[in-house]
Ligand SMILES: Nc1ncnc2c1ncn2[C@@H]1O[C@H](COP(=O)(O)OP(=O)(O)OP(=O)(O)O)[C@@H](O)[C@H]1O
């Protein structure tokens with residue numbers, strides 16, 4: 206499988222000495238959705254900041270399309286054009302006076318004309334359903350509205366890879382479902398998605414590939430069926446296996462689901478399974 210982005214042997218300690226990453230390897234498959242799971246303080250946010258060049262590792266390399274990425278000014282600009290990052294805290298991301306200006310910043314910086322940039326901003330605001338907030342000062346928004354504005358800013362850049370740090374945390378249920386639909390649309394246009402989450406059920410329902418953190422490294426990376434069924438590795442990450450995965454395995458055990466039939470990944474799969482019993 207072709208990797209669009211790879212981290213090889215990444216190590217990083219914050220000033221003051223906290224080691225956040227120690228010899229971490231990770232591969233991001235082109236066009237897929239990768240979920241990164243791990244306990245608080247495991248290094249997930251630190252990793253995402255390395256994947257778009259915000260932080261520079263003390264050892265190791267990041268590869269984009271097989272090329273080692275450098276941290277010089279021009280290289281960084283090209284890197285960030287292709288790899289977008291939505292921060293965990295929208296307050297750390299939003300900086301312009303209004304939502305419209307904030308979302309415009311990236312597209313204008315790409316060198317697009319004002320009309321083209323405007324078009325992209327309107328599209329992004331509409332797709333995140335915050336067009337009505339366009340003229341609102343960014344500090345006068347609720348947390349979830351800020352989060353959507355921050356995501357709109359990244360979407361308007363049309364990146365090849367979008368890194369999202371806990372994108373659904375703090376969104377209401379419909380907001381979260383809607384966000385996933387927006388991301389799916391982006392992916393259908395060719396984008397690769399990488400997101401961190403503490404929500405194993407979301408990872409199970411939605412990810413193609415899972416990376417599990419342990420002690421500044423990716424302890425396991427692989428298909429959801431393999432990684433999310435590993436109760437021991439999950440428990441080290443302070444997580445339990447997804448409910449529908451457990452339910453599906455139990456259904457197989459009881460013979461209600463054939464060994465070759467897919468496990469239920471969402472509510473409607475689970476209902477169909479029950480209907481078939
Ligand atoms: N700005 C900073 N200065 C010093 N240490 C930091 C800083 N940011 C994070 N750390 C430390 O680096 C380690 C990794 O933190 P990081 O934020 O990457 O974890 P995380 O997996 O994203 O956690 P969470 O699930 O809480 O978001 C932790 O030990 C944390 O205390």
Ligand SMILES: [Mg+2]
Nearest residue numbers: 249250293370
């Ligand atoms: Mg974090």
